[in-house]
Amino acid sequence: MNRFFAAMFLSALALVAQPVDRTKAPPTPPIPEYKLPPVYETKLPNGLSVVVVEDARFPLVSARLAFQAGSKFDPQDRPGLAEAVASVLTEGTKSRTSRQISEETDSMGGSLSAGAGADGLTLSGSALSDNLPRLLTLMADVAMNANFPQDEVALYQQNRIQSLRAERSQPAYLAQEKIAAVVYGSSPYAHIGPTEAAVKSLDPKTLAAFKDARLVPNNATLLLIGKLPARAALLKNIEQQYGAWQQKALPAAPKYDFPAPKRQIVLVDRPGSVQADIHVGRLAPTRASADFFPLMVGINVLGGGANSRMFKDIREKQGFAYDAHSEYDTHRESGDLQAITQVRNEVFEPALKAVLAEMDQMAADPVPADELSGVKNFMAGMYLLRLETQEGVVSQLSNMKILGLPNSFLETYTARVRAVEPAQMLGVAKKYVASGDAAIVVVGDASKIGETLKKFGEVTIAKAE
Amino acid sequence: MKKLLVCSLLLAGAFAARSAEFTIPIEQYQLKNGLRVILSKDNAVPVVTVYIIYDVGARSEEKGRTGFAHLFEHMMFEGSANAPKGTHFAAVESNGGTLNGSTHPDFTDYFEELPSNKLATALWLESDRMRSLSINDENLKNQKEAVKQERRLSFDNQPYATAIVDAWPGLMYRNWQSSHSLIGSFEDLNAASVADVTKFFRTYYAPNNAALVIVGDIQIPETRKLVETYFGDIPSQAAAKRPDLTEPAGFEARQQAYKDPLARVPGVVVGYPGPKRRSPDYYALNMIDAILTAGDSARLRLDLVKGKQSVIQYEANLGWPFASALDYRDPEPYAIFLLYNPRFTAAQMVSQVQDEIAKLQNEPVDAKELERVKTTMRAGRIKELQSTMNRARALGQYAVTDGDPGLINTELDAMTAVTAAQVQAAAKKYLTPDRRAVLEIQPAPAQAPPGAAKEGK
Numbered sequence: 001m002n003r004f005f006a007a008m009f010l011s012a013l014a015l016v017a018q019p020v021d022r023t024k025a026p027p028t029p030p031i032p033e034y035k036l037p038p039v040y041e042t043k044l045p046n047g048l049s050v051v052v053v054e055d056a057r058f059p060l061v062s063a064r065l066a067f068q069a070g071s072k073f074d075p076q077d078r079p080g081l082a083e084a085v086a087s088v089l090t091e092g093t094k095s096r097t098s099r100q101i102s103e104e105t106d107s108m109g110g111s112l113s114a115g116a117g118a119d120g121l122t123l124s125g126s127a128l129s130d131n132l133p134r135l136l137t138l139m140a141d142v143a144m145n146a147n148f149p150q151d152e153v154a155l156y157q158q159n160r161i162q163s164l165r166a167e168r169s170q171p172a173y174l175a176q177e178k179i180a181a182v183v184y185g186s187s188p189y190a191h192i193g194p195t196e197a198a199v200k201s202l203d204p205k206t207l208a209a210f211k212d213a214r215l216v217p218n219n220a221t222l223l224l225i226g227k228l229p230a231r232a233a234l235l236k237n238i239e240q241q242y243g244a245w246q247q248k249a250l251p252a253a254p255k256y257d258f259p260a261p262k263r264q265i266v267l268v269d270r271p272g273s274v275q276a277d278i279h280v281g282r283l284a285p286t287r288a289s290a291d292f293f294p295l296m297v298g299i300n301v302l303g304g305g306a307n308s309r310m311f312k313d314i315r316e317k318q319g320f321a322y323d324a325h326s327e328y329d330t331h332r333e334s335g336d337l338q339a340i341t342q343v344r345n346e347v348f349e350p351a352l353k354a355v356l357a358e359m360d361q362m363a364a365d366p367v368p369a370d371e372l373s374g375v376k377n378f379m380a381g382m383y384l385l386r387l388e389t390q391e392g393v394v395s396q397l398s399n400m401k402i403l404g405l406p407n408s409f410l411e412t413y414t415a416r417v418r419a420v421e422p423a424q425m426l427g428v429a430k431k432y433v434a435s436g437d438a439a440i441v442v443v444g445d446a447s448k449i450g451e452t453l454k455k456f457g458e459v460t461i462a463k464a465e
Numbered sequence: 466m467k468k469l470l471v472c473s474l475l476l477a478g479a480f481a482a483r484s485a486e487f488t489i490p491i492e493q494y495q496l497k498n499g500l501r502v503i504l505s506k507d508n509a510v511p512v513v514t515v516y517i518i519y520d521v522g523a524r525s526e527e528k529g530r531t532g533f534a535h536l537f538e539h540m541m542f543e544g545s546a547n548a549p550k551g552t553h554f555a556a557v558e559s560n561g562g563t564l565n566g567s568t569h570p571d572f573t574d575y576f577e578e579l580p581s582n583k584l585a586t587a588l589w590l591e592s593d594r595m596r597s598l599s600i601n602d603e604n605l606k607n608q609k610e611a612v613k614q615e616r617r618l619s620f621d622n623q624p625y626a627t628a629i630v631d632a633w634p635g636l637m638y639r640n641w642q643s644s645h646s647l648i649g650s651f652e653d654l655n656a657a658s659v660a661d662v663t664k665f666f667r668t669y670y671a672p673n674n675a676a677l678v679i680v681g682d683i684q685i686p687e688t689r690k691l692v693e694t695y696f697g698d699i700p701s702q703a704a705a706k707r708p709d710l711t712e713p714a715g716f717e718a719r720q721q722a723y724k725d726p727l728a729r730v731p732g733v734v735v736g737y738p739g740p741k742r743r744s745p746d747y748y749a750l751n752m753i754d755a756i757l758t759a760g761d762s763a764r765l766r767l768d769l770v771k772g773k774q775s776v777i778q779y780e781a782n783l784g785w786p787f788a789s790a791l792d793y794r795d796p797e798p799y800a801i802f803l804l805y806n807p808r809f810t811a812a813q814m815v816s817q818v819q820d821e822i823a824k825l826q827n828e829p830v831d832a833k834e835l836e837r838v839k840t841t842m843r844a845g846r847i848k849e850l851q852s853t854m855n856r857a858r859a860l861g862q863y864a865v866t867d868g869d870p871g872l873i874n875t876e877l878d879a880m881t882a883v884t885a886a887q888v889q890a891a892a893k894k895y896l897t898p899d900r901r902a903v904l905e906i907q908p909a910p911a912q913a914p915p916g917a918a919k920e921g922k
Contacts, residue, residue, distance in 0.1 A: 020694050022547045022593065025556055026585040032511035032682075057509055058487065058847055098771065102761030107837045109844025112761070128844050159770075159777050162806060165729040169624050272726060275617055307558040316551070319607060322614040342618050374559030381561010381580050388510050389851040 031377065034384050036411050039397065042235070046247045047218025050238060051397060053225040055390055061226030062126045062390040063135060064398045065143050069121035069214035072188035072254055072331070077201075080194020082116035084156060084202055085210045089114045089123065091152035093145040098152055101138070108134050112142070118189055119332045120402035121215070126390075129227035133237060140241045143215055148204040160199045167193065171277040171342070171443040174268050174464055179279045179441045182266060183336045185259035218247040221401040225394045256333050258283055261437040265457050269446035270464040276348045276444035280355055281338035284432055287330045287405060293416045294424040295432055299328040299337055300375045301367050301425075302358060302433065307374060309358050314341055320351040332403050337432060345448045352442075352456065356435040363434035366422035380414045487847070489856060489873050492685055493864070498701040499673025502692055503860045503870045505680040507853065513681035514578045515587040516857035517595075520865050521669035522571040523647040525708045532649015533657055535568040536612050537665050541575065542566070543604035546597035550604065553590050560586060570647060570787050571794045572865060578854050581682035585691055591677070592695035595670060600662045609654050616648055624728040628906045629786050629802075632723050636902045637736055637798050642708045647787065671702035676864040681853040712738070712796050719902045722811075724909035730777065732906040733811045735818050736800030737896050739783055742793055743867065743879075749891035750799050751783055751790045752838070752883040756830060757801070757821060760841040764821055765801075775817060778804045790880075792862050798902070799895065811905040819901075825892035829885035839881040846877050 020026070040052040074081045090112050091098040105112045110127035123143060127135040167173045177192050184190035222242065228234055261282040285291045303310035303326025314324035324341040339359055343351040367375075386392045396410055442453060446461055453459050492504040523534040544550035557564045562579025577587040620626040631646045638644035677696065679688060716738050725732075740746035757765050758781045769776040781801040784793040805814050830838075849855050856873070863872040 022589070024547070025552075026589050028585055029582045031561060031580045031582055034511065058851055060844070060847060060851075099762070099767060102767070103837065106760035106762045106841045109840045109847075126844075126848070128840070128847075155771065155774055158774065158806065162730050162777050162804070166624065166804065169727055169729040171622065274622055305558050306554040306564075312551070315611070316607075319610040319614075322611060322618045342622075344614065344617060374555065377561045378558045379561070382563070384510075384561065384580055385512055385563065385578060388512055388853065391851075 031380055031384070034387070034414065036407065037393070039407055040231070044217065044239060044243055046243065046245055047216075048242055048245065049221040049401070050235075051221060051223040051401070052228065052231070052234065053223075053393060053397070054228055055225050055393070056227040058390070059129045059227055060126060060390060061129045061132050061135065061224060061228065062394045063124070063139060063225075064223040064394055065123040065139055065220055066223065066398045066401050067121045067215055067220045068119065068402070069210070069219065070117050070119040070402075071191065072118055072333075073210075073214065074188065074191070078198050078206070079191040080160075080198050081202070081206065081210055082121055083194065084160070084199070085207050085215075086114035086116040086121050086123075087160070088148050088152050088156050088207060089146045089211070090142055091156075092147055092149040093141045094147055095145065096141060098149070101142070104134070104138055108138075110135055112138065114142075117402070120398075122398060122402070132226075132228070136237060136241045140245070143220075144245055146211060148207040148211075150204055153202060153204050153207065157199050157202055160194065161196050164194065164196060164199065168464075171270060171273060171275075174270065175277045175279045175340075175441055175443045178266055178268050178443070178462065179281045179338060179439065180336070182264055182439045182441060183261070183281055183283055184334070185257065187256050187258050187334070188254045189331055189334060213248075213251050216248045216250070217242065217245045219250055221398070223394055223398050223401070225390050225397075258334050261439070263437060263439065263457060265440045265453060265459045266442070266462055267446055267450060267453055267459050268441065268443040268462045268464050269450075270443050271445055271447065273345075273443065273445045273448075275342050275344050276351075276442050276449050277340075277342045278348075278352055278355060279338050279340050279441045280359065280435060280438045281336055281441070282432065282438040284328060284330070284335040284337040286333065286335055287403060287409065291428045291431070292330070294420050294428045295337070296328055297372070297375060297379065297417060297420045298362055298367070298425045298429050298433060299326050300379055301371065302326045302362055303339055304375065305378060307378065309361070310339060310341070310355070313358060314351060314354050318347075318350070318354060320344075320347045320354070324355075330403070345444065348444070348449045349452045349455070352440070352453075359433050359435040359438065362429040363426070366426050369422070372420075372422060372425075376417050376420070379417050383413055489850065489860075491860070491870055491873070493870055494689075496672065496693065496697055498697070498699055499671075500696055500699070501676040501864050502689075503676060503678045503864055504683065504685055504688055505678075505856060505860060506683055506685060507680065507856075508682050511581045511682045512578065512853055513581040513584050513587075513679065513683055514576060514853040514857040515584065515591060516574065516576040516678040516680070516854070516861050517591055517675055518572055518574045518678070518861040518865050519670055519675045520572055521674065521705065522569045522573055524570045524642045524710060525669070526642075526645065526649075528641065529653055529656060530649075530661065531645050531653040532612065532647070533653070533661065533665065534573060535648060536608060536654060536657055537662060538566045538568045538573055538575075539608040539612055540600065540604060540662055541594055541598065543608060544599040545594040546599070548590055548593045550599065553594070556586055556590060557583075562587070568647075569792060570643070572792065572862075574858070574861065576854065576857065584679070584683060584688070588691055588695045592699065595672065595675070595696070596699045598666055598670070600659055600666065602659055605657070605659055605662060609657070612649075612654060613651055616651075620648055622727070624725055625732055625906055628723040628725055628732075628904065629734070632721060633734060633736075633786065633904050636719050636721050636904055637738070637800075638796065639713050640710060640796075642710050643712070643796060667702060668705050671705075672696060672699050673701040674705050676861050678857040678861045678864070678870075680857040680860065710796055716900045718899050720905070721903070722905040722907055725906050726909050728906055728908040730804050731807055731811065731908060732802065732804045733814050734800055734802045734902075734904040734906070735815055736785070736798040736902045737900055739793070739795065739797050739799045740891075740895065741795050745887065746891050746894065747783070747790075747793070748880055748883050749887040750895060751880055752888055753825060753892055753896070754781055754783060754790075754799065755838045755842050756825070756834070756888070757781060759838060759845065762837065764824075768821060769817055773817060774806065775809045775814060776803050776805050791859060792866070794866060811903075811907075815903055819898060822892055822896045825888060826896070829889050832885070835885055835888075842881055843877060
């Protein structure tokens with residue numbers, strides 16, 4: 001086992017004297033430094049970016065082929081196209097059937113799957129490290145030669161319609177679906193999934209056309225992490241596998257018209273709901289914005305985990321909810337923030353008031369120093385914990401590529417979190433967190449909570465189906 | 466590493482399996498008060514997991530107190546003598562860590578995963594609540610509400626969950642200890658008293674009924690010293706009585722239909738009483754589970770999802786739904802949960818599952834397939850053990866259930882030693898229709914008044 005992260009270890013333990021003072025938390029040294037492991041980057045002549053990280057702790061390799069081909073490229077009349085391409089991508093190539101692909105994957109001790117997010121479509125693979133050449137061959141075949149067999153597309157359509165119905169039976173899904181539509185308006189980030197009609201209209205040709213246009217080397221990054229062979233041999237292997245892949249001019253980028261945030265109240269009626277799912281949210285800046293770090297720290301003060309204001313007030317003090325938290329999600333072109341809780345119908349009104357009050361409080365007073373340092377430590381530690389496994393490191397690096405950010409974003413993350421000042425946070429909170437311009441989306445039984453919700457303003461009622 | 470590309474159809478399973486060996490280091494000992502301690506050092510990433518497993522779960526509950534073990538788990542976050550309410554979350558999270566607890570049929574566990582400089586903080590917190598939990602009316606009332614809200618959120622408002630947590634155990638077991646609802650009823654939760662909580666704490670949350678596991682960026686001598694400092698003088702208690710989980714002899718086939726107002730897609734659970742933990746049949750059934758459900762080339766996927774296009778999603782496990790092969794403690798079933806296309810009936814789905822099992826009973830699994838499944842199993846295990854949390858969980862489980870944390874390094878060999886003949890024999894012995902329980906979960910829209918569905922709404 002070698003030292004993957006060249007971290008400085010300061011012994012916490014010598015500091016503890018005996019007998020111990022149990023009445024307060026033991027003194028401990030500062031959080032250990034984290035340094036990103038060496039990341040080697042290169043580019044093939046056809047435009048394919050290559051990222052390689054050595055991690056020999058376990059006899060495994062994890063790989064990603066990340067494309068700029070997410071759901072924001074779905075045509076208006078076909079929401080879910082990128083997701084469908086990803087789902088059927090691994091179900092057959094010109095020379096391999098779906099069964100052969102899955103047997104080959106399993107015989108390597110591996111995995112192979114593809115998924116689409118808002119910005120990126122990612123083919124993910126892994127294998128026991130001795131099987132890396134086979135994994136590279138298989139991933140190249142899938143990326144270049146996937147042919148979307150008719151029967152596999154039909155099966156995807158059939159099952160996706162069923163799973164969509166199952167998803168839409170979940171209040172959390174209905175809430176996320178509605179708030180994305182409200183916050184992102186007519187922009188390509190407004191949909192989080194397909195519609196049944198769009199799934200029904202899919203055919204192999206449509207999927208193949210999307211793939212042919214966007215799954216090209218000059219729109220992709222190949223990332224490898226794990227117990228790897230010598231660098232020169234590895235690069236030669238990659239060149240042999242991926243060098244002949246033809247580059248192509250990319251289609252025009254979609255237009256992004258993000259609506260100005262304003263207060264709207266939408267109730268998604270779900271008769272029989274025993275509780276109300278509350279989402280208060282609005283548009284927020286990308287990670288490239290100067291506002292990102294102050295806002296991210298602020299959102300963690302508001303509702304990041306069990307030490308946050310929402311958790312302490314809404315769950316611990318008031319006992320309104322099991323879960324109360326906030327989220328700040330960023331896409332490449334925009335982002336959104338949300339305060340979320342699920343409460344029983346009887347306490348709906350005070351709970352919604354409490355959510356709005358916590359948001360407004362962020363914009364009213366600066367965050368006290370000790371609370372702020374706790375949140376910064378929380379974020380720094382969470383960041384460290386995410387990088388424990390190969391999957392964790394490769395996901396972070398792949399995310400950087402998809403969001404168009406430099407690796408230095410990861411390296412400087414902790415330092416930039418630490419540098420955030422209360423005054424900056426107050427400034428961005430007035431701009432983004434104050435609840436006045438935030439949309440309120442509630443999923444629940446309109447006959448139980450509809451009248452109450454009207455106390456907060458004009459309510460639009462939507463059907464849950 | 467071979468430089469030439471190997472043809473993708475070459476069989477590499479045996480080679481891969483051999484090269485994948487690795488060993489988790491283990492240091493184990495016991496404090497004078499009976500606390501079992503397992504340390505495993507890995508200084509690669511500056512992260513440490515502190516994990517405590519108490520040998521008590523929901524199957525130790527008494528009648529009239531369903532859901533109590535879980536309620537008690539919540540009480541463990543309500544503060545202790547030196548770490549009042551809120552300190553636990555604050556101390557772990559403000560230092561960058563994560564923490565949680567979870568209640569299972571036969572054990573309850575708690576963990577902190579945090580930057581390694583904070584090891585002492587985690588030990589301070591865990592020892593303080595083992596020594597001096599704050600048990601009072603206010604905390605209890607507060608957590609009853611939190612548990613009820615958790616039930617509303619995670620069970621009553623989710624499709625399938627209520628059927629699985631409330632109805633399934635009643636179908637699988639005759640002994641009340643196993644057949645009662647593990648999340649519990651509101652009535653029983655309301656009935657829980659401070660005296661109940663105090664008694665449960667004394668009986669089960671003693672050092673001699675627990676194991677402490679520390680995995681990650683530590684130094685052994687300093688860690689031993691810290692453990693002794695914080696846990697060494699917590700008094701032990703009389704050994705706790707184990708619940709009698711014996712099931713009446715002779716399992717009869719059972720079937721039940723559950724109407725789920727929140728489900729949109731029909732589901733069915735098919736289960737069979739399983740063998741004794743770590744018996745040869747246990748390993749054989751675990752292999753059967755892998756043949757049916759592990760990896761993309763698993764039989765349920767190729768034959769039912771792809772072939773018959775009947776199954777949409779599946780999950781299965783030894784000990785499903787609350788346990789896995791790792792924390793399986795008999796009596797447990799082997800069960801499969803399917804969501805399926807409504808073009809099919811529940812009866813058709815059950816017979817499709819039984820047909821898959823019949824294949825296992827009637828013909829030995831071929832060598833190539835068995836080798837592939839073993840490779841999948843081995844790789845899955847290595848991937849899982851990458852995180853300190855999963856290593857700690859496995860070490861704790863093997864220590865408490867089997868008395869040997871060293872199984873983390875050898876159990877995979879036992880799991881992959883199963884032969885085709887053993888698979889066939891276990892399928893014949895355990896997975897027969899006459900010892901099968903079936904739970905149908907039928908979508909039943911809530912809007913319809915009682916009886917309306919019949920009239921063809």
